[in-house]
Amino acid sequence: MGNKLTACTSILIGKDASIDGTIMIGRNEDAKAAWPKHMVVHQRGEMPNHFISKDTRLEIDLPEESARYTATPEWTDKDGLFEEDGINEYDVAMSATESAYSNPLVLGYDPLVENGLNEEAMITVVLPYVKTAREGVQRLGNLIAKYGTGETNGVLFADNDEAWYFETGAGHYWVAQRIPDDSYAVVANQLAIQEIDFNDTNNFMFHPGIQEFVEKHDLNPDPATFNFRKIFGTADRSDAIYSEPRVWVGHQMFSPRQATEETPESTELPFIMKPDHKLSIFDAQNYLSNHYEGTEFNPLGHGEHAHKYRPISLAKTQESHILQMNRPGANIHWLAMGVAAESTYVPFFNGITDTPAPYKRGKLPAQLNSAYWIFKHASVLVDSHLHDFLPLLRDVQKERNAAAIKMIAETDRRLPSLKGEARATFLTRQSDDYATDTLNAYKKLSLELITKMTDYCELNFNTDENL
Numbered sequence: 001m002g003n004k005l006t007a008c009t010s011i012l013i014g015k016d017a018s019i020d021g022t023i024m025i026g027r028n029e030d031a032k033a034a035w036p037k038h039m040v041v042h043q044r045g046e047m048p049n050h051f052i053s054k055d056t057r058l059e060i061d062l063p064e065e066s067a068r069y070t071a072t073p074e075w076t077d078k079d080g081l082f083e084e085d086g087i088n089e090y091d092v093a094m095s096a097t098e099s100a101y102s103n104p105l106v107l108g109y110d111p112l113v114e115n116g117l118n119e120e121a122m123i124t125v126v127l128p129y130v131k132t133a134r135e136g137v138q139r140l141g142n143l144i145a146k147y148g149t150g151e152t153n154g155v156l157f158a159d160n161d162e163a164w165y166f167e168t169g170a171g172h173y174w175v176a177q178r179i180p181d182d183s184y185a186v187v188a189n190q191l192a193i194q195e196i197d198f199n200d201t202n203n204f205m206f207h208p209g210i211q212e213f214v215e216k217h218d219l220n221p222d223p224a225t226f227n228f229r230k231i232f233g234t235a236d237r238s239d240a241i242y243s244e245p246r247v248w249v250g251h252q253m254f255s256p257r258q259a260t261e262e263t264p265e266s267t268e269l270p271f272i273m274k275p276d277h278k279l280s281i282f283d284a285q286n287y288l289s290n291h292y293e294g295t296e297f298n299p300l301g302h303g304e305h306a307h308k309y310r311p312i313s314l315a316k317t318q319e320s321h322i323l324q325m326n327r328p329g330a331n332i333h334w335l336a337m338g339v340a341a342e343s344t345y346v347p348f349f350n351g352i353t354d355t356p357a358p359y360k361r362g363k364l365p366a367q368l369n370s371a372y373w374i375f376k377h378a379s380v381l382v383d384s385h386l387h388d389f390l391p392l393l394r395d396v397q398k399e400r401n402a403a404a405i406k407m408i409a410e411t412d413r414r415l416p417s418l419k420g421e422a423r424a425t426f427l428t429r430q431s432d433d434y435a436t437d438t439l440n441a442y443k444k445l446s447l448e449l450i451t452k453m454t455d456y457c458e459l460n461f462n463t464d465e466n467l
Contacts, residue, residue, distance in 0.1 A: 007031055009188050009246050009312045010098045011287050012156055012163045015326050016181040019278035023163050025156040026322035027095045028288050028340060029072070029084050033315040036075035036362035036372040037084075039335055039348065039355045044068045044089065047128050055080035055120035058147060066128035070333050070348060072319055075363045075372075080120035083127075085321045087333050087350045090131040091160050093323035096122040098154035100191045101234045102170050109217045110170035113148025122155060133157040133164050137176045137205050140166060145207055148172050154187055160326040164205075167193050169232030173213060176205040183272045184279060186250030186287065188243040188312075191233030192271045196226045229271075240265040245297065245309035250287055254279060264297065264309060281324060281334070281345075282401065288320045289313045289340040300386065313341040319372075320345070329412035330427055337372045342379040342393060344400045344442070346435045347408060349427040356432050358439055371439055378442045381449040385456065389449055396445050400438050407434050 007030035015023045029037070047066035052059050054077060067090060071083035085095040097119040102112075117125070122140060130136040136157045148171045155166040157176075165185060166176040177193050179185055180203075185192065196204055198211065207213075214220050220231050245264035252259055254275040262269060291311035292298045299307050299314075313320075320340035324332040331350040336343040348355065362370030368377060382389040411430045418426050 007189070007316070008098050009186070009288065010095070010154065010156055010165075011184065011186050011250070011284055011322075012158075012165055012179045013184045013279050013284060014163060014179050014181040017184050017275050017279055019280045020327075022281075022327050023158050023160070023325040024279075024281065024284050024322055025093055025095055025158045025163055025325075026284050026288055026320070026334075027085065027098060027156060028312065028320045029318045030314065030316050031318055034364065034366070034376070035318050036364070036370060037072050037319045037337065038075060038362060039072050039359040039371070040070070041352060041354055042066075042069050042071060042128065043353075047124075051121065051125055053080060053118070053121045054078070056115045056118055056150060058115050058117055058121065060117075060121075060125055060143070060147070062125060063129050069127050070350070070352075071123060071127075072321065072335065081124055082120050083123035084319070085323065085333070086123060086127055087323055087325075087331055088127050088130070089351075091325060091331055091350060092127065092130050092133055092136055093156075093158040093325055093331070093333075094123055094127045094136055095156040095321065095323065096126075096153070097151070098156070098187050099189055100152045100154055100167065101189075102152045102191070102232050103234050106170045106173075106217075106219055106232050109219070110172055110213065112150045112152075113171045114150055116148035116150045116171065117143050118149060118151050119153060122153075133159040133162055134205070137164050137166050141174050141176070141205065141207060144168055144174055145172050152191070154192065156323075158323060158325045160331075163325075165193065166205075167191055167228065169210075169228065173207045173210045173232070175207070175210065175228050177271075178203040180272060183274050184254060185271055185273065186247050187271075188246035190239055190243045190247075191229045193228045194230075194271050196228055198226070235267055240267065241308070242310045244269060245292075246290075246312050249290055249292060249295075249312070253287060253290070254283065281322065284322050285334070285336075285340070285345050287312065288322070288336075291341055313339055315339060327412075329408070329415045332408070336375075338375040339379050342382055343375045344397055344438055345404070346431075346438055347404055348431045348435070349411065351424055352428040352431050353424050354428060354432075356435050356439075359435065371435070374439050374442050374446075378446045378449070381446055381453070384453065388452070392445060392448065396441050400441060403437070404434060 010027040013024040069088035070086040157164040163179040320336040322334040334345040358371040362372040
């Protein structure tokens, strides 16, 4: 599969910005409209001690001990793993990556590295080996400083205390910023981090040589500050059409009272925002499912601006995830296979030992014993007669969302009395049952849609009842 640039949208929510005190990091993985993903659990000690990337041929020696973690790899490892997102047994969450761009000036002095550490391998060589979000930031930063990277990317980290956003700016240089507890951030294929306070190590981490690099090569257009986005990033017409509108719509959803002066093509949109109201898991899901509903930019509309901007949820989304941390019960890896707007986020508890068989299979061509293809099947059927079929899909989504909240509440009530193997077995069963019920609901929906479609054939004729 190789390069996944120009894709993905991300959201990070601090614990005091959420309605229930949880920390949420989430992202849409966008690459191809038909490219299956799997959902797996890697067991403790499963990882090899030496890693070779099929994407870049990079070789890395790995620590002896590897933790259990969830992941969503590609259906084939021909071009690499692309594990993308997961939570490990130490309750560290990671999502990689949000593709971005560096400007030619910085790349002239620190070029991208052809055989470096790219998106394909980041989860695999970082997540099994860290016990806090900060450790994750530091490990990834050290690896990129040593081996370099061939892409400009953003990476999301969280644990039960804080959320971090990490960005590479060139071949070896990087920064990371802690998301304030009372704030959120939305990111869309641009370098997002702005002012860096090098004296505030509680909230910023960075390559130790980045200041010297920037000063040596006269890269800072405003030496009185250190604005990472302006030094390393881009700000061209493609950003205004492709990236900025997705940030704008997030601010309109969550901070409308503060964002009154913003427009879809604003070039100075802030990275960190405080929400006007506390955000729920469904707010995060609705953002990752957004396609400018209620605006003239909705691609499902018919106005002259319907396709002006790139939506957040679109056909080439392979999967969408939200990693919900700092929960009173088990943390949750929420996963929506396929197009988020036409799928359902399934909660997989951290601590499960396995996932249902349909989530571990799926390839090309399509096969309807695969979770990815079951969701995609319903999605393309709905697309065929959107006006008639979308309400039927929405009914299923609403029922499944309510069922998820009910199931999670029941699980949380039972967990305190369970330890060790009994806890893992219970969490696995709860996750499996909900995931299976949701697949069955989408299979039923698809059959209902096919039944309704039988009368849509152009080879139809309405006979005069008088004949």
